[in-house]
Amino acid sequence: GQNIDQPTEMTATEGAIVQINCTYQTSGFNGLFWYQQHAGEAPTFLSYNVLDGLEEKGRFSSFLSRSKGYSYLLLKELQMKDSASYLCAVSDSNYQLIWGAGTKLIIKP
């Protein structure tokens, strides 16, 4: 079966760095996505990785290792507004998105 695993919840301190991991087992791979979803709102796109390596976008970076079926989202200089759920999703061989359950990130002052 197809499976996306990510931690249910993480807590970090304002100004710090946090890494949210995602491991996947899918039938085929056509890219991995990270989305941010604030409570009561729709997801917003953060990043897309299809090749191995690190993609940096400001305070957010996303890493992919296809051989390990592993990705992480790195958030630097955490701000209170970063408190949200972070969703990992993989596009499989049919270009269907397989969604993780999301990681709720709690930022403390």
Place this chain on the structure above:
Amino acid sequence: GAVVSQHPSRVICKSGTSVKIECRSLDFQATTMFWYRQFPKQSLMLMATSNEGSKATYEQGVEKDKFLINHASLTLSTLTVTSAHPEDSSFYICSAKNLGGQDMGETQYFGPGTRLLVL
């Protein structure tokens, strides 16, 4: 770029009535749109994939006669919840792929969602 809108943002209706939700891609053409449902504190659940000019593909367990999807143009898809019941109350979110995007058109961009409450 890649902005998706949804209307209405909130709707309250009586049990047994039908509700139509519109999803529009504002600055790009979307041959494929997706409809999701999300219950409180739960994951996104894909309901159906909507392709312009053809019938939608529904996920297992989603009643196609209850959730009518029409994708009549490259910028508009509609979801109609027919004979709505309280258990249909949920957060309905659409998304669209931008084929003209830099990521080979694979990224889904989400609308702001529609919160449906059936009394």
